[in-house]
Amino acid sequence: xxxxxxxxxxxxxxxxxxWTFGRVLRLPPxxxxxxxxxxxxxxxxxxxxxxxxENVTLRKEFACVNSFRNQxxxxxxxxxxxxxxxxxxxxxxxxxxxxxxxVQDRGTR
Numbered sequence: 644x645x646x647x648x649x650x651x652x653x654x655x656x657x658x659x660x661x662w663t664f665g666r667v668l669r670l671p672p673x674x675x676x677x678x679x680x681x682x683x684x685x686x687x688x689x690x691x692x693x694x695x696x697e698n699v700t701l702r703k704e705f706a707c708v709n710s711f712r713n714q715x716x717x718x719x720x721x722x723x724x725x726x727x728x729x730x731x732x733x734x735x736x737x738x739x740x741x742x743x744x745x746v747q748d749r750g751t752r
Contacts, residue, residue, distance in 0.1 A: 668743075669743050669744065670743060671742065671743065675718075678714060678718060679718060679739050679742075681703050681705075681714075682714060682715055682718055682719065682735060683732060683735055683736060683739065684703060685699050685700075685702075685703045685711065685715075685723075686726055686731045686732040686734070686735040686736075687731060687732040688702060688703070689723060689726060689727045689731045690727070690730075690731035690732060692727075696708060696711070696723045696724070699711070699723070711723065718738075718742075719735055719738050720738075
């Protein structure tokens with residue numbers, strides 16, 4: 644669900660097509676993919692050392708700094724400051740690609 648409606652509604656595709664497309668490309672389920680995209684954009688913003696972690700949190704509309712930290716920890720296994728030291732966007736993109744390559748079970752539709 645995205646803004647109260649199924650994602651396929653926003654993309655104007657059928658659910659089965661979206662599910663099949665994601666499976667062929669070895670993408671995570673749509674909700675996880677959306678979270679990865681938000682985290683990748685946040686990683687890009689963190690590359691600007693003038694931006695605080697709090698600023699990035701607000702810009703990406705995470706509920707709070709702890710929510711951002713928890714999501715990043717869950718998906719990438721690191722804190723925002725650690726991500727910043729590792730290079731930000733490119734480092735997280737490599738982690739995302741590795742996770743996609745390891746996707747085995749997408750569950751059911």
